[in-house]
Amino acid sequence: MVDYIIDQNLAILAVNNPPVNALSHHVREGLVEGIKKANANDQVTAIVIIGKGKIFCSGADIREFSNHAAIKDPVLTSVGHTIENSGKPVISAIHGNALGGGLEVALFCHYRIASESARVGFPEVLIGILPGAEGTVRLPRLSGLSFAMDMIASGKQINAKDAFKHGILDKVCTGNILEEAKDFAKKVIGQPLDSRRLSRINVEDASNVDAVFEVALAQVKKKYKGQIAPIYCLKSVRNSAKMSFDKAAAEERRLITELMLGYQSIALRYSFFAERSASKWRLPCGASVNNTKPSKIESTGVIGAGTMGSGIAVCLIRAGIPVILVEKDPKMLEKGMETISGILDGSVKLKRMTPGQKAKCMEILKGATSLDKLSNVDLVIEAVYENLELKRQIFAQLDKVCKPSTLLCSNTSTLDIDKIASATNRPDKVVGTHFFAPAFIMRLLENVYGSKTSPTTVATVMELGRRIGKVTVLVKTCYGFVGNRTHQCFGAEASFLLEEGCLPQDIDQVLEEFGMAMGPFKVSDLSGIDVGWRIRQEVAKAAGFKLTTETRYHNGERISTVGDSLFEMGRYGIKTGKGWYKYDPTNLRKPVPDSDVADVILDHCAKMGLQRCKIPPQEIIERCLFAAVNECFRVLEERVAEKPEDIDVIWQYGFSFPRYAGGPMFYASQVGLKRVYERVCFYHEKFPYSSHWIPSDLLRKLASHSVEIPMSQWKEFVNGSKL
Numbered sequence: 001m002v003d004y005i006i007d008q009n010l011a012i013l014a015v016n017n018p019p020v021n022a023l024s025h026h027v028r029e030g031l032v033e034g035i036k037k038a039n040a041n042d043q044v045t046a047i048v049i050i051g052k053g054k055i056f057c058s059g060a061d062i063r064e065f066s067n068h069a070a071i072k073d074p075v076l077t078s079v080g081h082t083i084e085n086s087g088k089p090v091i092s093a094i095h096g097n098a099l100g101g102g103l104e105v106a107l108f109c110h111y112r113i114a115s116e117s118a119r120v121g122f123p124e125v126l127i128g129i130l131p132g133a134e135g136t137v138r139l140p141r142l143s144g145l146s147f148a149m150d151m152i153a154s155g156k157q158i159n160a161k162d163a164f165k166h167g168i169l170d171k172v173c174t175g176n177i178l179e180e181a182k183d184f185a186k187k188v189i190g191q192p193l194d195s196r197r198l199s200r201i202n203v204e205d206a207s208n209v210d211a212v213f214e215v216a217l218a219q220v221k222k223k224y225k226g227q228i229a230p231i232y233c234l235k236s237v238r239n240s241a242k243m244s245f246d247k248a249a250a251e252e253r254r255l256i257t258e259l260m261l262g263y264q265s266i267a268l269r270y271s272f273f274a275e276r277s278a279s280k281w282r283l284p285c286g287a288s289v290n291n292t293k294p295s296k297i298e299s300t301g302v303i304g305a306g307t308m309g310s311g312i313a314v315c316l317i318r319a320g321i322p323v324i325l326v327e328k329d330p331k332m333l334e335k336g337m338e339t340i341s342g343i344l345d346g347s348v349k350l351k352r353m354t355p356g357q358k359a360k361c362m363e364i365l366k367g368a369t370s371l372d373k374l375s376n377v378d379l380v381i382e383a384v385y386e387n388l389e390l391k392r393q394i395f396a397q398l399d400k401v402c403k404p405s406t407l408l409c410s411n412t413s414t415l416d417i418d419k420i421a422s423a424t425n426r427p428d429k430v431v432g433t434h435f436f437a438p439a440f441i442m443r444l445l446e447n448v449y450g451s452k453t454s455p456t457t458v459a460t461v462m463e464l465g466r467r468i469g470k471v472t473v474l475v476k477t478c479y480g481f482v483g484n485r486t487h488q489c490f491g492a493e494a495s496f497l498l499e500e501g502c503l504p505q506d507i508d509q510v511l512e513e514f515g516m517a518m519g520p521f522k523v524s525d526l527s528g529i530d531v532g533w534r535i536r537q538e539v540a541k542a543a544g545f546k547l548t549t550e551t552r553y554h555n556g557e558r559i560s561t562v563g564d565s566l567f568e569m570g571r572y573g574i575k576t577g578k579g580w581y582k583y584d585p586t587n588l589r590k591p592v593p594d595s596d597v598a599d600v601i602l603d604h605c606a607k608m609g610l611q612r613c614k615i616p617p618q619e620i621i622e623r624c625l626f627a628a629v630n631e632c633f634r635v636l637e638e639r640v641a642e643k644p645e646d647i648d649v650i651w652q653y654g655f656s657f658p659r660y661a662g663g664p665m666f667y668a669s670q671v672g673l674k675r676v677y678e679r680v681c682f683y684h685e686k687f688p689y690s691s692h693w694i695p696s697d698l699l700r701k702l703a704s705h706s707v708e709i710p711m712s713q714w715k716e717f718v719n720g721s722k723l
């Protein structure tokens with residue numbers, strides 16, 4: 001796993017552990033052996049460590065963290081000490097990325113050079129730990145405290161130019177990295193090594209440490225609310241300036257061990273692999289990412305220039321994919337084009353794009369007022385409002401207008417893809433591409449296959465998701481798919497809690513303390529109370545009943561209409577300055593609890609004869625989350641989602657479920673399925689008029705086992721395959 005090559009008087013140690021040269025046990029062994037062998041060879045005058053393939057090194061092998069038997073000697077710190085104590089200069093030659101333990105390997109070396117396109121960073125914090133092989137003690141000795149605290153606590157990667165500026169690199173190379181490393185090595189042969197050993201030098205700005213720490217701590221607490229690891233990162237860097245090198249390193253080891261065993265790190269490591277597993281789609285017929293080729297998509301159409309259509313068009317043109325935006329009303333079309341231009345201006349302002357890049361995006365965007373203009377595109381995404389008949393009409397027309405190979409996608413957030421596909425003669429080429437609002441910001445794309453969608457169509461939209469930078473998950477069609485179907489239960493319970501004793505701010509506060517970025521009522525104000533109202537009206541209309549603020553039940557199902565009362569008062573949320581909260585026009589980001597809303601809720605309860613009482617935070621969490629969890633198990637049982645990881649990724653990226661709590665399925669696995677099932681049964685008995693409390697069969701089966709079944713085996717219990 002480490003190739004040992006002698007090249008004239010140099011020993012080249014090439015890490016060879018595809019795909020990303022993680023520091024697995026054999027790599028660590030190989031590095032130690034290589035350094036020892038080179039030192040024992042009188043012909044060798046210097047040593048170069050390099051990575052084979054596309055990357056220098058991605059750091060420790062994260063899979064080993066959950067398998068303590070794999071963390072065998074030599075551990076990374078002792079590998080590092082062998083490197084640092086080498087009597088011959090060791091130069092790390094970085095291309096691609098040097099991350100985490102990979103950057104630590106470089107910091108053990110006496111010299112570091114990198115290609116100008118290389119990036120370095122300590123992403124450990126993103127998996128809930130800290131750079132535990134002396135990274136927090138070594139980096140400040142090169143870059144100073146403030147920069148080290150920021151880089152380590154944020155997990156951000158920096159480019160070679162910046163790394164050079166902050167003293168991390170000794171040279172940025174423009175040529176072949178190996179050749180440049182060999183030239184560099186020849187120049188440093190014979191130079192004294194002691195001043196190059198970071199363990200032997202001091203932190204220059206150590207006297208400022210307390211002031212630097214306090215500033216960084218205040219920022220971190222605000223930015224990474226609820227997360228433990230960023231704070232530990234700062235503490236460990238602080239130690240580097242307050243203690244001897246060895247003591248600070250020992251303390252770093254204690255801190256990483258504590259973090260590694262904690263819930264947040266276990267959840268974040270799970271999230272790392274869950275996100276990657278989402279792209280590995282598989283259909284029940286056996287077709288999968290491994291055996292199905294996507295079609296080429298070189299041109300697209302987007303139908304509807306409203307908020308969703310414009311946002312989707314931005315995603316496509318930003319990735320260099322030409323778009324024809326179709327809107328039959330010319331004024332609406334013009335407004336849509338202006339919205340798109342405005343969104344891109346925002347990116348230019350934030351320096352995420354240059355004015356030249358914006359101009360290029362606008363060049364590949366064309367407007368049209370007729371579907372006929374889509375005759376030649378490879379793929380169309382329909383993004384009109386949520387109405388099945390309208391969508392069926394559009395798809396029938398597209399089927400006539402578009403070339404036979406065109407894929408027809410719907411941005412529906414709830415409707416059955418089969419019902420849309422049956423309006424065409426190409427149901428195999430019809431698929432759901434459900435973007436989350438705002439589409440140009442939210443990273444999630446929920447792709448939805450129907451009973452006739454072909455594997456090639458699925459492969460194509462999954463690949464499209466990757467091209468436009470989305471985290472893309474594949475699910476099967478059903479009402480609301482995975483995201484909205486399971487989230488609806490969460491929202492419904494939040495509304496019922498209002499009728500039973502809570503105010504919006506109580507529920508938001510508890511769920512934010514749990515880790516949600518925003519509570520459900522703040523989210524509702526952001527997305528618009530009118531939007532929720534319209535959806536509820538459509539659903540009621542389709543089911544043939546009239547929904548009023550007096551309605552409490554339909555078809556034996558409990559309904560809450562408090563939000564509809566706010567709609568009728570013109571309180572649509574942030575856009576009208578009032579919703580579940582009130583907003584000062586000069587500070588729309590700060591929701592203020594409103595006694596008028598409390599009055600509306602109390603009136604509603606009085607009118608409906610509902611008794612109110614104090615509801616403890618634990619019940620708020622259980623009611624909202626377990627209702628969703630139960631539905632998630634149903635989704636798994638019906639194979640709407642193929643694996644629990646897909647559901648968790650949808651919740652993380654679609655509904656800001658805290659990554660450090662894993663997702664509803666991971667959370668349930670940690671609470672224990674027996675306990676979850678017990679509570680679901682308890683609430684089912686208490687609330688017989690909410691079908692989302694009817695316990696899922698799969699949850700019941702899993703909970704009935706005497707030992708907890710690991711998440712990776714839940715699938716095996718679907719369809720009665722295991723009892």
Ligand SMILES: CC/C=C/CC(=O)SCCNC(=O)CCNC(=O)[C@H](O)C(C)(C)COP(=O)(O)OP(=O)(O)OC[C@H]1O[C@@H](n2cnc3c(N)ncnc32)[C@H](O)[C@@H]1OP(=O)(O)O
Binds near residue numbers: 022059130131276
């Ligand atoms: C005591 C010592 C402590 C040390 C601390 C550490 O070093 S912790 C590890 C710190 N490093 C990281 O967190 C890096 C994580 N990896 C990445 O950011 C990216 O994978 C990448 C290296 C930038 C490459 O990105 P790319 O998009 O090209 O590929 P993928 O992300 O899809 O990864 C390819 C497969 O490699 C697996 N993988 C990546 N990094 C690691 C790792 N450090 N350990 C184990 N496995 C890793 C990844 O899961 C992919 O495999 P799949 O089978 O497809 O899941």
